[in-house]
Each structure stands twice: as C-alpha cells, then as structure tokens.
Amino acid sequence: MKEILVTGGAGYIGSHVIRKLSNKGYTPVVYDDLSAGIREFTDGFDFIDGDIGDYDKLVKIFKSRKIECVMNFASFIAVGESCSNPLKYYENNVAKTVSLFKAMLDSDIKKFIFSSTAAVYGNPEEIPITENSRWKPESPYGRTKLMVEDILRDLDVSDGLKFIALRYFNAAGADPAGEIGESHVPETHLIPLIIRSVLDPSFEITIFGTDYDTPDGTCIRDYIHVNDLADAHVLAVDKLMEGSDSRVFNLGNGTGFSVKEVIDSVMRVTGKKPSVKTGPRRSGDPAVLVASSDAVRKYLGWIPEFPHIDSIVETAWNWEKKQKRKGY
Numbered sequence: 001m002k003e004i005l006v007t008g009g010a011g012y013i014g015s016h017v018i019r020k021l022s023n024k025g026y027t028p029v030v031y032d033d034l035s036a037g038i039r040e041f042t043d044g045f046d047f048i049d050g051d052i053g054d055y056d057k058l059v060k061i062f063k064s065r066k067i068e069c070v071m072n073f074a075s076f077i078a079v080g081e082s083c084s085n086p087l088k089y090y091e092n093n094v095a096k097t098v099s100l101f102k103a104m105l106d107s108d109i110k111k112f113i114f115s116s117t118a119a120v121y122g123n124p125e126e127i128p129i130t131e132n133s134r135w136k137p138e139s140p141y142g143r144t145k146l147m148v149e150d151i152l153r154d155l156d157v158s159d160g161l162k163f164i165a166l167r168y169f170n171a172a173g174a175d176p177a178g179e180i181g182e183s184h185v186p187e188t189h190l191i192p193l194i195i196r197s198v199l200d201p202s203f204e205i206t207i208f209g210t211d212y213d214t215p216d217g218t219c220i221r222d223y224i225h226v227n228d229l230a231d232a233h234v235l236a237v238d239k240l241m242e243g244s245d246s247r248v249f250n251l252g253n254g255t256g257f258s259v260k261e262v263i264d265s266v267m268r269v270t271g272k273k274p275s276v277k278t279g280p281r282r283s284g285d286p287a288v289l290v291a292s293s294d295a296v297r298k299y300l301g302w303i304p305e306f307p308h309i310d311s312i313v314e315t316a317w318n319w320e321k322k323q324k325r326k327g328y
Contacts, residue, residue, distance in 0.1 A: 001027040003066050007052050008073030010037025013171060015180045016230040018045055024234050041180045053096030055103050062107035069111035069237055070104055078188060082141035093144035105159050111240045113233055114165040118289055120146040128292035131248055138284045156246045164236040169222040169252030169291050171229050173312040174319035181319030191313060194266045195320045197274035205274060207259050209281035218259035220288040222252035225306035235300040252291025257309045265309045269317050
C-alpha cells in the first residue's frame with residue numbers, strides 16, 4: 001500500500017484525514033511533535049514524534065520508508081496570535097516548511113498536499129470567492145500560507161514538485177463515529193464555543209459585531225464539515241498519484257451562515273439556549289466569507305456529505321457531550 005507522511009496528523013484535521021486515507025487503502029504515517037496534537041487521536045496508526053523543521057530526521061524517514069506523498073497540517077493557525085507573535089508563525093509555517101521541502105526533494109519525493117486557508121484573500125472584493133479572487137491576506141497567518149503557496153509554485157517549475165493546495169474556509173464538526181473531534185487549547189472556533197456555553201451555563205459567548213451589512217447584522221461564514229474536508233484531501237492524493245498537474249482549490253460548502261444562524265442551529269440541535277452577549281467588531285473581520293467550490297467539485301469530483309449547518313453542529317454536539325462525560 002502507498003505510504004503517505006501526514007505531518008500534524010495528530011491534530012484536528014490531520015486525525016480525520018488519516019482515517020480517510022486508511023479507508024481508501026493508503027498507509028498514513030503520522031509525524032507530529034504533539035505541541036497541539038493529541039496522541040490518542042492516532043491510536044492504531046503508525047506514529048513518529050518529530051518536528052517538521054528536523055531535516056535530518058525527515059530524510060532518515062524518507063530513506064527508510066516508501067513515502068510517495070506528504071500532507072502538511074503542522075501549522076499554527078490562530079489569526080490573533082499571529083498578529084501578536086508573528087515570528088512564531090513565520091518560523092513554523094514558512095521556515096520549517098522549507099526544511100520539509102528540502103528533505104523531500106533531497107529524497108526524491110515530489111508529491112505534496114498543502115493545508116492552505118481562505119485567509120489568503122483577506123477582505124474579499126467579491127462573493128462568492130473564487131480561486132482567481134484577489135489575494136490580500138490581512139494577518140501574518142494568512143501571509144505565511146500565501147508565501148508557502150508561492151514557494152510551491154517555484155518548486156514546481158524548478159524541481160517538478162507537484163502539489164495540490166486546499167484553501168479551507170471554516171472547518172467544523174466531528175467524526176460521526178465519535179472517536180475524534182475538535183479539541184483546541186485555547187478554543188477559538190465558534191461552534192465548539194457555543195456548545196461549551198450550552199454545557200457550562202457559567203460560560204458566556206460574545207457576538208463580535210451586530211452591525212455588519214448582512215441580513216441579521218452578524219458575520220457570515222462558510223462552514224465545511226471536517227470529514228468532507230478530509231475526503232477532499234484523499235481525492236487530491238488520488239489525483240496526484242494519477243499524474244495531476246499542480247492545482248489550488250477553495251474548500252467550502254459554498255453556503256454561508258451568520259453567527260446568529262449558527263447559534264440558532266445549536267439551539268435546534270441541543271434543545272438548549274446558550275448564554276450570549278454582544279460586543280464590538282473585531283479588527284479585520286470581513287462581513288462575509290463564502291467560497292465558490294465549483295472548481296474542486298469539477299476537478300476532484302468532490303461532493304460534501306454534510307452541506308447543512310444542523311448536520312455539522314449535530315456531530316460537534318455528540319462529540320462535546322462525550323468529552324463532558326469523560327470529565328474533560
């Protein structure tokens with residue numbers, strides 16, 4: 001079976017992807033330093049503790065295994081932190097990723113799946129956002145992802161490194177089987193925060209801005225279920241194995257939901273009312289971020305299984321209830 005090195009494979013998205021890879025007949029090899037990942041999310045999979053900046057260790061792995069493709073999820077992703085500590089993001093998301101590329105090329109591995117982001121677009125000029133929309137990231141996080149995309153384009157020309165970059169919109173939800181789910185420390189994503197306020201009456205969530213130019217005044221975002229996102233990664237690997245040229249795709253449902261609509265969804269799914277307060281807008285928050293997913297659907301044949309917000313929230317709710325029962 002074809003071996004795929006999955007850096008950051010113990011994290012939220014990576015742990016869902018390794019299961020999908022295994023189900024498709026690939027052999028995922030998880031490479032993670034556990035700075036943010038959870039070891040138990042990789043139980044039953046080949047696991048190597050390591051940092052993506054460790055060139056020597058990576059070359060040793062590449063020389064001793066039969067790795068045919070690399071997927072990289074070993075990135076820092078908090079937009080706010082990237083603004084307060086940009087060097088942390090440039091070091092990990094760019095410099096260490098360059099070390100990973102060097103180890104790959106020195107080991108003659110030339111297939112790569114990149115975890116990119118909708119943050120490369122910044123405040124969009126058009127909705128829905130297409131792959132040809134203007135790139136203007138407004139945070140160091142978004143800039144690091146666009147920098148790596150540029151490096152990949154250069155390496156394609158210079159060394160024949162073929163890649164597919166997937167620009168995520170808002171990943172959400174959990175594995176329907178309940179084995180794994182979203183578990184960030186600190187948690188910054190909307191759906192788990194709303195659910196936390198349902199499970200813990202003392203916890204209050206804040207709606208940042210109610211005066212946007214949207215139907216209900218709150219920000220609109222495109223939510224994509226993590227399993228649908230993982231499916232797209234496996235389809236991307238399939239394409240690279242077939243000899244695909246390098247490509248970049250948006251990865252979203254193509255439908256937007258406002259903050260208030262997500263809160264309403266949690267209320268429908270849980271039958272409980274979260275504790276909510278309003279606050280001022282956060283700097284740099286666009287009113288609407290919704291993807292056009294036409295290109296990824298056409299090229300990869302990707303069809304999301306969870307296109308509706310309630311189905312996404314339901315899987316997150318089941319996961320969070322399970323964690324509360326464990327005492328987390």
